[in-house]
Amino acid sequence: MAESAQSAVGGDERVKEISPLRQALIRPELGGMVGTVAVFTFFLLFAFDSGMFTSQGVMNWSVVSAQFMIIAVGACLLMIAGEFDLSVGSMIGFAGMMIAIFSVTLSWPVWIAIMVTFVLCVSIGALNGFIVVRTGLPSFIVTLAFLFILRGFTIFLPQTIERKTIIGGIRDVAEGDWLASVFGGKIGQGFFVWLGDNDLIGTFERGTREGQPVVDGIPMLIIWAIVLIIFGHVLLTKTKFGNWIFASGGDAEAARNSGVPVNRVKVLMFMFTAFCATVFATCQVMEFGSAGADRGLLKEFEAIIAVVIGGALLTGGYGSVIGAALGALIFGVVQQGLFFAGVESSLFRVFLGVILLGAVILNTYIRRIITGER
Amino acid sequence: MTEDTNFHHGDVQGQDPIIRMIDIEKHFGSVIALAGVSFDLKPGECHCLLGDNGAGKSTFIKTMSGVHKPTAGEIIFEDKPMHFEDPRDAIEAGIATVHQHLAMIPLMSVSRNFFMGNEPTRKVAGISFFDKKQADEITMEEMRKMGINLRGPDQAVGTLSGGERQTVAIARAVHFGAKILILDEPTSALGVRQTSNVLATIDKVRSQGVGVVFISHNVRHALAVGDRFTVLNRGKTLGTAKRGEISPEELQDLMAGGQELAQLEGSLGGTV
Numbered sequence: 001m002a003e004s005a006q007s008a009v010g011g012d013e014r015v016k017e018i019s020p021l022r023q024a025l026i027r028p029e030l031g032g033m034v035g036t037v038a039v040f041t042f043f044l045l046f047a048f049d050s051g052m053f054t055s056q057g058v059m060n061w062s063v064v065s066a067q068f069m070i071i072a073v074g075a076c077l078l079m080i081a082g083e084f085d086l087s088v089g090s091m092i093g094f095a096g097m098m099i100a101i102f103s104v105t106l107s108w109p110v111w112i113a114i115m116v117t118f119v120l121c122v123s124i125g126a127l128n129g130f131i132v133v134r135t136g137l138p139s140f141i142v143t144l145a146f147l148f149i150l151r152g153f154t155i156f157l158p159q160t161i162e163r164k165t166i167i168g169g170i171r172d173v174a175e176g177d178w179l180a181s182v183f184g185g186k187i188g189q190g191f192f193v194w195l196g197d198n199d200l201i202g203t204f205e206r207g208t209r210e211g212q213p214v215v216d217g218i219p220m221l222i223i224w225a226i227v228l229i230i231f232g233h234v235l236l237t238k239t240k241f242g243n244w245i246f247a248s249g250g251d252a253e254a255a256r257n258s259g260v261p262v263n264r265v266k267v268l269m270f271m272f273t274a275f276c277a278t279v280f281a282t283c284q285v286m287e288f289g290s291a292g293a294d295r296g297l298l299k300e301f302e303a304i305i306a307v308v309i310g311g312a313l314l315t316g317g318y319g320s321v322i323g324a325a326l327g328a329l330i331f332g333v334v335q336q337g338l339f340f341a342g343v344e345s346s347l348f349r350v351f352l353g354v355i356l357l358g359a360v361i362l363n364t365y366i367r368r369i370i371t372g373e374r
Numbered sequence: 375m376t377e378d379t380n381f382h383h384g385d386v387q388g389q390d391p392i393i394r395m396i397d398i399e400k401h402f403g404s405v406i407a408l409a410g411v412s413f414d415l416k417p418g419e420c421h422c423l424l425g426d427n428g429a430g431k432s433t434f435i436k437t438m439s440g441v442h443k444p445t446a447g448e449i450i451f452e453d454k455p456m457h458f459e460d461p462r463d464a465i466e467a468g469i470a471t472v473h474q475h476l477a478m479i480p481l482m483s484v485s486r487n488f489f490m491g492n493e494p495t496r497k498v499a500g501i502s503f504f505d506k507k508q509a510d511e512i513t514m515e516e517m518r519k520m521g522i523n524l525r526g527p528d529q530a531v532g533t534l535s536g537g538e539r540q541t542v543a544i545a546r547a548v549h550f551g552a553k554i555l556i557l558d559e560p561t562s563a564l565g566v567r568q569t570s571n572v573l574a575t576i577d578k579v580r581s582q583g584v585g586v587v588f589i590s591h592n593v594r595h596a597l598a599v600g601d602r603f604t605v606l607n608r609g610k611t612l613g614t615a616k617r618g619e620i621s622p623e624e625l626q627d628l629m630a631g632g633q634e635l636a637q638l639e640g641s642l643g644g645t646v
Contacts, residue, residue, distance in 0.1 A: 238503045240493040247490050250479035257477040259462075259491035317481045371480045371532030 028311030028319050031362055032326030035309060035355070039330050043337045052340040055201035055215045065332025066225035067280060068306050069325050073225075073232040074276030075303035076324035080236065081269040082249030082316030083132060083139035085125075088277045088303055090150035092296025095121045095281035097154045100167035100291035103174070110170075111179035118278050124150070125274025129267035139270075147300070155293040171289030183224070183279070184286025186217030221283040225325075228276060232321035245269065249316030305352065306331050309359045313367055330355075389416045390453070392553060392585050393438070393469075398447035400433055407433040409609040410447070415554060415585040420576055422588045422596040424629050425606035431589050434606065435556050438587070439471045440464030468553035472543045472560060480532030484524055485513040487531050488546050516545045520575055537568025541575045548579055555579060556587045561595045573599050593625045605629055 043052060051057045071088055078085055095117050102113030128146055132139045158167055174180035196203040196213030203213050236242040247255035248265045255262050277296075285291050309327030312319025331352075338348050391414035400408040408430050415421050425431045436442045438449070440458030449456045451467060458464045461471075478487050489509045496505035510527035517524050520541050522534075531539060540560050547555055557576070561569040576586055576599050590596045596603060603620060605612040605628040612628050 238506070240495055240502070240504045243486055243490060243493050243504055246482050246486065247479055250481045254477040254479055255490065257473070259465075313481075317479065367481070370530045 028366075029323040029326065030311065030366075031359055032310045032320075032323040032330070035330045036326050036333075039333050039337070043333065043341070047337055047341040050340040050342070052337055055195075055213070057336075057340060059215045061333050061336035062222060063219060064336050065329045066219075066222040067284075068302060068328035068331045069225040070221070070228055070276050070280045070283075071299055071303040072306040072310070072324040072328040073228045073321055074273035075300075076307045076310065076312055076319055076321050077232055077236060077245060078269045078273045079304070079307050079312050079314070080249045080316060080319045081245045081266050082252065083129075083266055083269065084143060084304065085128065085270060085273045086140065086143040086300045087124075087128065087146035087150055088273060089296040089299035089301075090147045090154065091121060091124070091274055091277040092281045092284070092299055093154040093293060094124075094150040095278040096285045096291035096295050097158060097167070097293065099282060099285050100170055101157060101161065104167055104169050105161055107173075110174045110177040114179050114183070114282055117282070118275070121274045121278040121281075122271050125271040126267055128274070129270030132270070133263040133266050154295075158291075158293060165293035166290055168290035170285055170291065174286060174289075180286055181220070183220055183282040185220050187220065187223065189217040192216050219283075219287070221287070224279050224283060228279070229321060229325045236321055241265070246317055249318075251317070302331065305356050308363065309355060311359075311363060311366070313363055314360070318367065318370075327359075389418075391416050391450075392452060394448075394450040395434075395438060396448045396450070398434065398437055398444045398449075400430075400437060400442055401445045407609055408437070408444075411606065411609070411611050413604055413611070413614075415587060417553070417585050418580055418583045419601045420580050420586040420588055420599050422590060422600035422603045423606065424590060424593065424596055424603060424625065426591060426629050428608075429606040429629075430609045431606055432558070435471070435558060435587065435589060438464070438554075439469055439556055468551055469556065470547035470550075470552035470554070471556040471558065472540065472547060473558055478531045478539050478543060481530060483528045484517065484531055484534070484542060485510045485527035488513045488516070488542065488549075492550055512549070516549055517542070520545050520578060521571070535568055537564050537571040540564070540568075540572045544572075544575050544579060548582065548584055552584060554585045554587065556589070558589050559591075560588070561590065561592065569595060591629065593622050593629070597622055597625070 052061070071092075075085065075088065098117040098120060099110075099113050102108045102116060103110045106113075108116075124146070128139075128143055131137070131142050135142070155165060158165055174184065192201065192213045192215055195201045196211070201213055201215060204210050236245060244255070244260045244262075244265045247258070247260045248262045252262045277299075280299075281296065284295065306327035307319065307324045308314065309330060310320060310323030310325065311327075312324065334351060335348055338351075339345060394412075394414040396412050397410045398408055398412070399406070399410055411430065411434055413421070413423070413434070423431055423434065433442065437444050440461040440463050443458070449458075451469075456467070458467070477490075479490070482490070485506070486509075489512075494505040494508045494512075495502040496508070497503070513527045514524065522538050522541055531542065534542065540557075544555065544557070544560075560572050560576075564572065573595065576588060580586055580599075588596065588600060597617075601617050602614055603617075603625060604614040605625065607629070615625075
């Protein structure tokens, strides 16, 4: 596309040719791609024998990465629209607890519990967004308030109702529920049995499950991550609404002058972020069979870090869902890889801080290239 | 810059004005911002509105673009009395304003900026997608017409110069059906070369039959493209002159409101 248009116009002596390197640099995904290659190269070289690249190991870091991806997609679109949501972590805890209270304490059918929770959480997301666009306050401070409000309720409700901070027994009530299996089930079991039978992946060598593959299917969590990434990417780059997301974050006033419904875009993105957090929470609750008051702690920052590693600007108006997904992948691979490699886990935080700083500096430099600032 | 051989000025004889503003008054509380300003604009004409700071230029064009409602006076648009409730009404009627501070987003590509808020769509399997191919083609075409060579439609607006950004904004307004284009000091922050690019753009737009209201306090820029010149001073029209009927010095004096500048200019050797 770009090449054909270029030749049609013909050369202009004032337009300096830019090198392919510089052209590649302004793609927001670049940092994420380079980082992904670097991280995989590192672990293939230094931790290949640690079990990280067996079927079980791959599934382990894939699940962790997919968790980051789900919340990163929401945070990414919201950040490009020019806002933050610091209440993501608390929303995860709150959503999980609501599902547990509805389904276990109140004995509602699990599918109703999940649906009501989604409606409730997305409404809270809308409220977040509504307050931000109406008051014009920074989303940082509004969602910080909700970080505490939601976490407070997440601890208060189970303590008042059940006198404990963890509600279990969800796996039993979710047995056979159609909607629960959309979040907690696995698919492709037959394929994995076939892989196991053909010695392509590891199988149990003794015990009751002898001969069965160690990894027996792809968790729905990973499917959700892939679906959300594709949805987010298509929405952002291929639709009219995507253009509005960029415009709202790039310069809200200029976008309004051109007839973009900035407020609606922002509120919808807050709702989408809340939706992603609820997907995360539902998958987690179905996997663990319980909801805990401390679930999702610090997830908001991890989502933002993944998005920033993925090349989005903190100031909005620029970024990529694919980049954010790669950021989440780097996050998951490094976190689990260090564990496999037997490195002290506290060093992970050091790594995180360093890579975050590097990414922000790189992004600022890239922005200067794009806008021609000096 | 004042030699006008580069531009073919619109033949404005015998055409009906597209808009007529008659005795417009605008009061803000006890302040009389406009005390009876009359102004008209014909299709394919560049009508310059000149005046010093505080003369009421901004208030006047805001009345024309629907931001302010006049306290008294009449607006006749395409032979019908017009009451704009808000700027959207004016935009829909075909009155577009290109502001000093542009409605352009530096981080976004030229083509995404061009179609911001008016994206072309294409349906695939019932879902409507942003038709990027069409948007890119139209953008390249429009930019080529205006004499801007882009590296590609994906080039970010941030890499364009101030004059080129003005041109993109003007091209966008015209593409989306503006009949009247209000340019609020489009050249005030630009360098010599960029200014001449913008003036050339105004000339191109005029030749397509769009009426241009060019607000400036730079007489040289106004004389370069203007067909008629209306000078505002302290909320009143000091008169409208046709091209060729007035010299730069006279215009300058009118704008400044009299003698003092003439004397000052004498001592400065005509450099103002």
